[in-house]
Each structure stands twice: as C-alpha cells, then as structure tokens.
Amino acid sequence: MSYSVSQRTREIGIRMAMGADRRHVLGMVLRRGSLLTVAGVLLGAGSALALTRLMVGLLYGVRPTDAPTFLLVSLAVIVAAMVATYIPSNRATKVDPTVALKCE
Numbered sequence: 001m002s003y004s005v006s007q008r009t010r011e012i013g014i015r016m017a018m019g020a021d022r023r024h025v026l027g028m029v030l031r032r033g034s035l036l037t038v039a040g041v042l043l044g045a046g047s048a049l050a051l052t053r054l055m056v057g058l059l060y061g062v063r064p065t066d067a068p069t070f071l072l073v074s075l076a077v078i079v080a081a082m083v084a085t086y087i088p089s090n091r092a093t094k095v096d097p098t099v100a101l102k103c104e
Contacts, residue, residue: 001033005088012092013100022093029092033085040081041074 005012012025052064062069 001029001036001085002088002091004032005029005092008092009095009100012095013097016095017097017101025093025095026089029089030082030085033081033089037078037081037085041077044077045070045074 015025015028016022048070049065052059056064
C-alpha cells in the first residue's frame with residue numbers, strides 16, 4: 001500500500017487541490033486496501049480449506065476444518081492489513097498539493 005500511495009502522489013495532490021478533504025483521501029486509500037484485504041482473505045481461506053486434506057497429518061489438536069481457528073487467523077490478517085493500510089493512507093492525507101503537483 002505504501003508503494004501504491006507513493007505512485008498516486010500526483011493524483012492525490014490534484015484531488016486535494018481540487019477540494020478533496022483529508023477524510024475523502026483517507027477513505028479512498030482505505031477502501032482500496034480493504035478491497036485487497038478481503039480478496040486476499042477469501043482466497044487464502046478458500047485455499048486453506050482445500051489444502052487441509054493434505055495437511056491432516058501435520059495438525060495436532062486441531063481439526064482440519066476448525067472454524068474458530070480460521071476465523072481467528074482471518075481476523076488477525078484483516079487487523080494487520082488495516083493497520084498496514086492506515087499508515088500510508090494517513091501519510092497521503094498530509095500531502096501538500098503544490099509539492100505533489102511538482103513531483104514527477
């Protein structure tokens with residue numbers, strides 16, 4: 001997300017110069033990060049469910065389709081991704097439009 005925000009510095013500067021407030025820019029970047037996070041969690045959980053049959057011998061004390069484990073891991077990934085998305089999105093709200101427009 002940090003790379004994505006740095007690539008969109010000019011766009012963010014133009015949006016802020018045109019009147020977008022910090023809340024709008026923050027929401028835009030968080031929305032993008034949330035979309036990627038949800039897609040990743042869904043693909044990861046689906047893949048994990050499909051591959052549990054292969055790992056039955058490696059799982060001790062946990063059933064292969066243990067719902068609380070899947071939910072806890074998914075929640076942990078979502079929280080980590082949202083924190084990792086919030087940091088660059090908060091930085092994006094502090095972009096000075098004149099500096100961003102001069103940026104190449």
